[in-house]
Amino acid sequence: MPGVKSFSACVQDLMDAWIESKDGTEAADIYQAAMLPLLPNMILAVVDWNSPGAEAFSVEFVRRYSVATKVLDFLTLQEPFEFRSFPDQEYLKHTAIPALTEVMTQKRPSLSKGSVNFGHCKIVYERLLVPQKSETGRSEWCIVLSRIDLLLPEVSGFESDGIDLSILQLLTEGATQKEIGLRLGLSPRTIEHRIDRLKGRVGARNLQHLVTLWIASRLEDVC
Template structure:
């Protein structure tokens, strides 16, 4: 049975391997080979070839893909080996990805951060580790990128909601039942039920869990202010 490891442990193992890797190592596999079987299904591992002068021509090679079951087809499009000019979400690429790669390869130092962003039709939170090729002779020629996806949620409507609906979403996110919401808001269960059904239709939610996920993706249920 494969032994899965935490992002923190895998990051440490990869960073240790990077520290002891030879200058100008041509193949990043020497750093990631031993951790492949430790990756969790929510992790993505990729190598970015950064030899081109134009970042649009950097080549992304996906080594290990996100394997958590999901109906969001966008995840497949984001995990295709391609040049960055072909990446399907150019806004995310230029705001989040390219600046980090350039920082890492120019400074030739590891970069670790946590990203919260919209990507295509999803809202995501992920941890990221970037390890550039150790190369004292010049700019690093590749980056090894490890991503630990904490959650993926579909995007939802962003138009303002009535105060009562914000309250309903907040309590649903806290696990309250329709009866408990009705008692707290001094409304009938029938009224709350109807409002929940209208919210489901507005958000395109299939059920209550889906509604809460969509609301959280817009920062509605977790921050009603």
């Protein structure tokens, strides 16, 4: 996209700005390096930690995730908030707080990739954490730059036999129901019935949704 920075370019600019910064530099002076329009699947935020205890973390969003989705209510989730009032405390306890505490205590940036279950979906992401430089105690703020690569609904009950697996695989390859029937030696009507049964089992609205839910169910075991 013309005039839009890639995640890699933003990472480099933020790291350069952090390296050149002095003790006591404000977060805004560093994240200005990434203030050109970002891709819609990227988030830029600042986490403040001004009081003792991890529950005292608070977040302000500078650039928000803006990809259209119905899986999560990003409009609400990206309002400024304190950790103690966030709805998913398990996510904070096991994912966000450990990562932020480590980076802000060690006062060194961290670039990572990973996946996390949040709400009723799986998020695959890449993330840069850039903490405040401090010659005395821990950092009091941390810049968070994150790119969401995949946002998929959690899936349960996706049971399938060998024929179902072949149908699903061929659907991911773009095959039509007629082509699948010819390949498997089954009538188009049989293929249609099996697809309808799979859709009903997992609540898929159409073929595209069915394939997406199947892929999401497979990713539960690998990321």
